[in-house]
Amino acid sequence: MSTAIWVVIAVAVIAVLVAAGYLAQSRARTQRLRRRFGPEYDRAVRSEGGRAAAERELRSRERRHEELELRDLDPRKREQYQEQWVRVQERFVDSPEAAVEEADRLVTVVMGERGYPTDKFEDKVAHLSVEHGRTMDHYRRAHTISGKTASGQASTEDLRQAMVHYRALFEELLAAPGGERTGRHAAQDPAREAPAEAPPAATGTGAAGTGAAAGRRDDETPRR
Structure with a gap:
């Protein structure tokens, strides 16, 4: 064969190898983003109108996330927030609307304590989704219900x-370094709870009410 033909063959082989390399790299990136963002990946594909645009958005979230100065909670702070959550749940029995508002505020406070932005809801979701993508659906649903509560x-x-x-996001934000949960909810993973389950609540107030809440399973349902 002539030199020209060999050149054409060589160029074709190189093009195939480059295309195969790009495809492998693209697949690896997609798999990595799926593992990291979980359900957020599919949501981004739907909202951005395609996989390429979704992956650009998710990589942008990762870059912005790297600029945050995140920190673990001090064990004493973690315990204080857990106690505050118990009190919020106890209040649900007599004032569910106020309890939901307090739950939203407490989650936001813990976000700020960890170093996450706490201004706009969509900004909070974008930053949180990098490490907590599997609980963002919980957070969005809670936010939607909070909006209905206000009206x-x-x-x-x-x-x-x-x-x-x-509670799903709250427990993740409070998790000890290495993902270990602490305190009275340590054995539970609320992010895996079915939506029909409900938070615990005390049957009274003061010391007696607190004791009742401490001895009750977390999946018991407060009712009015």
Whole structure:
């Protein structure tokens, strides 16, 4: 064969190798993003109108996330926040709307304590999704119900679900370094709870009410 033909063959082989390398790299990137963001990956594909645009958005979140100065909670702070959450759950029995509002505020406070932005909701979701992508659906649902609460459109069942959803993210944010959970919820993973489950609540107030809450399983349902 002539030199020209060999050149054409060589160029074709190089093009095939380059295409194969690009495809392998693209697949590896997709798999990495799927593992890291979980359900957020598919949500991004739907909202951005395609895989390429979604992956650009998710990589942008990763770059912004790297600029944050995140920190673990001090064990004493972690315990204080856990105690505050118990009090919020106890309040649900008598005032579910107020309890949901307090749950939202407490989750936001813990976000700030960890070093996450706490201004706009979508910004919070974007930053949190890099490490907590599997609980963002919980957070979005809780946020939606909170909006209904403000306009008086949330039912008691809606409010119970909001508490479950807020607790999913709250527990992840409070997790000790290495992912270990501490305190009275350590044996539970609320992010895996079915939406029909509800948060615990005390049957009274003061020392007696607190003791009742401490001895109760976390999946018991407060009812009005």
